[in-house]
Amino acid sequence: MATTHEIKVERRTDEGKGASRRLRHAAKIPAIVYGGELKPVSIQIDHEAIWLASQHEWFYSSILDLSLGGDVQKVLLRDMQRHPFKQQIMHLDFQRVNENEALRTAVPLHFLNEDKSPAGKSAEVVVTHELNEVVIECLPQDLPEYIEIDLSELAVGDIVHLSDLKLPNGVSIPELKLGKEHDLAVVIAKHGKEEAESADAPAAAEVPASKVTKKDQK
Known part of the structure; x- marks a missing residue:
């Protein structure tokens, strides 16, 4: 069985480019969780924690446990946008995983x-x-x-x-x-x-x- 890794996230209420810029200035990463029977949810994640995780191979191929105030959803990383020259992650897309579906x-x-x-x-x-x-x-x-x-x-x-x-x-x-x-x-x-x-x-x-x-x- 594959090892899972927990990542703490927060719900994001502000949308748009301006809100995303403010998040990045605050060392946060705007992200989205989609898939399954639930609606897409906008979230934000601490940049340092994700940057450290992104240095490991498992971050790209393992099931991740996104924890939102104790509510855990199993996801896979589907897309990562990086800054063209800074060591900065700009945006993340996560897809929900159904344990009963291949x-x-x-x-x-x-x-x-x-x-x-x-x-x-x-x-x-x-x-x-x-x-x-x-x-x-x-x-x-x-x-x-x-x-x-x-x-x-x-x-x-x-x-x-x-x-x-x-x-x-x-x-x-x-x-x-x-x-x-x-x-x-x-x-x-x-x-x-x-x-x-x-x-x-x-x-x-x-x-x-x-x-x-x-x-x-x-």
């Missing part, structure tokens, strides 16, 4: 034992992580904070696909239901020479505009 969300991938693998030990092999997260579907009680991939046996030429991931009970990858062409590569171990040749491959030659004939323009 949810779909992205969770991070943790790559284990790569340095101990035959590919990882070889200076001539380049290991690339094609994906760093994966979209999964499960009931809230089965939501993992991350999915581990053991690469201890990874050798040159190996490709780890989505279908190779060992998922916790009750967890599935919706992408795999769409067909074999959606079984994406997650990790690839290539010989360094192959990687270099691929990078150095010449692009298709472009025909200069001056070489286009009248026949070509028809």
Whole structure:
């Protein structure tokens, strides 16, 4: 079962850009909670607490307990707006979670034992992580904070696909239901020479505009 984390919030009564600016000057973050059978609710949260939480991976992939004066609602973070250059969170969107309904969300991938693998030990092999997260579907009680991939046996030429991931009970990858062409590569171990040749491959030659004939323009 996934770990939940409590975040204290307050109800927000003032709306509009001016009210949001005043909140931010007071070190608060305007936010909204929506979804389920309840109406959307505008809330405000202490910026420092959220800023600290945002430094952790779990904040983006775990079920959060929003506590409003003792009333707790289970939610997932769905959107975060950051200031373009300041270390400031501008707005947050949370979606309510129904414990009896499957949810779909992205969770991070943790790559284990790569340095101990035959590919990882070889200076001539380049290991690339094609994906760093994966979209999964499960009931809230089965939501993992991350999915581990053991690469201890990874050798040159190996490709780890989505279908190779060992998922916790009750967890599935919706992408795999769409067909074999959606079984994406997650990790690839290539010989360094192959990687270099691929990078150095010449692009298709472009025909200069001056070489286009009248026949070509028809």
